[in-house]
Amino acid sequence: MPRPILATIDLDAMRHNLAQARARAGARKVWAVIKANAYGHGIERAVAAFADADGIALLDLAEAQRARDAGWRKPILLLEGFFEPADLDLVFGLQLTAVVHDAEQLRMLELDRRTAPIPVCVKVNTGMNRLGFDPGSVAAVLERLRALPHVNVAALMTHFANGEGGGNRELGDVMQQMRRFESACGAWTGETCLANSAALLMQPQIGGNAVRPGIMLYGGSPASGTPAAAFGLRAAMELTSALIAVQDLAPGEAVGYGSRWVARRRSRIGVIAAGYADGYPRVAPDGTPVWVEGRIVPLVGRVSMDMITVDLTETPDIGIGARVELWGRHVPIDDVAERSGTVGYELMCALAPRVPVTTVG
């Protein structure tokens, strides 16, 4: 028998979440963001589940190739564009919509001698300060791109630092970034591509012609403090395992490395086949919720490479072989993440290659 850990990806939940994004987007196009192996869910599964999206967005050429191989015929937005001239073979070959975010990429396009055009999306830096042209330089960039026979400018885009709200008005809250974006647009009357999940769900005043939701499509919340279920989202990834051992502890005995957790009473400790080598966060503290056979029990003791331990003292009927959910429908991934000082995104992306994955829906 294989080790009992398993990740189950629910394509129906992904379709449902896309429909939620579509409903919020109204008339805007929806680019389903599937970078980082579709946030750990698998490019091929995302291509199947997001068939109704207007396009998909990612940033790795190998993943773009996988999406085309899986039968994706609609647009693919390459979120960071290309990195060197040789990349243009695949950008043109796979007919990708390349983001152009800096002068170096502009020069690579100007030196290219192809004639069949590809669409490009010009990224404007409105305060995130990672990628994008200064708002003041956008008009000149557009003029240079328009002079190229092998390029069609499809849209202007920007990315919000504080899509969930808040942020600092001077340093770039959503409305401040929007003002800078509008100044960059000038006379531009084409498409604009703006909102990530947080902005789509929480900034209904943001317009534009296209949105780029990611995390919400997988059933994760983009906003700390608001559960995904409150946005009508369903968990797409379930990480399950089983109880493989039970220990009875006397008061004063400890569990696991560092003897972090010490029993204050006679305690029944369950050992679960899941550890940080599977992607469960090593920093998860005592009390992190674990679902065992219909009950929520607290994690106790340090997470090790292949095992975690839970307190079953209050659930004496639960024994070896009991089914366990680490995250999924019963334990929101965002709960585990928040207790561990991170976000659901990181846990999804960190699902380890050794975990077998199955698909439902």
Ligand SMILES: *Cc1c(COP(=O)(O)O)cnc(C)c1O
């Ligand atoms: C990752 C990413 C998104 C999606 O963000 P979520 O928070 O997952 O919705 C949108 N736009 C860009 C440019 C991104 O890199």
